[in-house]
Amino acid sequence: MKRVVVTGLGMINSVGFDKESSFKAIVDGKCGIKRISLFDTEKHSVKIAGEITDFDPKLVMNPKDVKKADRFIQLGIKAANEAMEDANFTTFEHERFGVSAASGIGGLTNIEKNAIICNQRGPRRISPFFIPSALVNMLGGFVSIKHKLKGPNLSSVTACAAGTHAVSEAAKTIMIGGADRMLVVGAEAAICEIGVGGFAAMKALSTRNDDPAHASRPFDRDRDGFVIGEGAGSLVLESYEAAKQRGAKIYGELIGFGESGDASHITTPAAEGEGAYRAIKAALNMAGDPKVEYINAHGTSTKYNDWYETMAIKKAFKDDIPLISSTKGQIGHCLGAAGATEAVISLMAIRDGIIPPTINYENKDPDCDLNYVPNHAIKKDLSIVMSNSFGFGGTNGVLIFKKIDE
Secondary structure, eight states: OOOEEEEEEEEEBTTBSSHHHHHHHHHTTOOOOEEOOSSOOTTOSOOEEBOOOSOOGGGTSOGGGGGGSOHHHHHHHHHHHHHHHHHTOSOOOGGGEEEEEEOSSOSHHHHHHHHHHHHHHOGGGSOTTHHHHHOTHHHHHHHHHHHTOOSOEEEEOOGGGHHHHHHHHHHHHHHTTSOSEEEEEEEEOOOSHHHHHHHHHTTOBOOOTTOGGGTOOTTBTTOOOBOBBOEEEEEEEEEHHHHHHTTOOOOEEEEEEEEEEOOSOSSSOOGGGHHHHHHHHHHHHHHTSOOOOEEEOOOOSOHHHHHHHHHHHHHHHTTOOOEEEOOHHHHOBOGGGHHHHHHHHHHHHHHHTEEOOBTTOOSBBTTBOSOOOBSSOEEOOOSEEEEEEEETTTEEEEEEEEOOOO
């Protein structure tokens, strides 16, 4: 099968509008979690999120088309545009360049908005753009039209593992010859009343409303739930041969990925991280059991995810456990965009030789007793990194990237 490399990156989140500003803020331990401004939170128990402020979608798409696209699509276009510009194509075969998109929920904001319109003003007042704006696969649709990508157009809708699965699906397509290049984009924008209210009803969210900067605290003893974030991450994947032929810069090679299902519970991870462990082992086996030096953990700041992910890592790596961090303290949990965003972060960690910190790690949890790189980044030359994603429904995905010495 063909080797797959990454030649372009892009992201937008609550700490930055592009990959460079975002990564610097994440490495510096900056936090983008704040009081929600997208809606009135007076009646809500949760009032904080990793919200992107001052984003103008008219800067990334035709102003006439803005009303046709939900916010998650707009954010996805922003990240995808950056990744394509970063990859620096002069020309390419459009029929051999595809898209692999991802979102956990899709156009929830427009679903909420049009449900209210239907209820209050009647079905005839529903926007004709409602359905196209809300469908997850329309992210890939808009992006493919923007960049004239006529290869396979795929979408992953696997909750918080969606972005990671979009990367592995793109890689599979290239490996078996279905395309030479794939643009991966994962995006989410679910900071709306029904989104925040729904997760709050599950008791999944932090209620540290008076101290938003310290609300998301992965692996910390005093964590009380995750903080919802929004944003997008994007990667350009190419066959190694295609990238070398055009002299592209290469961020890293995807040498392994693993996928598994818990078959256990709709929201709680399988006991002792059994499903996560199998995904990690599958990725390691595919990669040839390399020495992983850094893991960007799923690390949601929820009791059971952090606990069971710790168990899975211990079981998989035994006495040779890599350095670990979760970057969700900085940007919140971006749901279906998390995996793509964290893949971008992992590759930039390789590029810059630095491991981002797990911020707000103040009190050790005896059940989470690994080295989570607390509060301050660590300079370290990195050759092989892993990125973990686990989602509701018991769906798991793991990626392993390797630095290529050119």
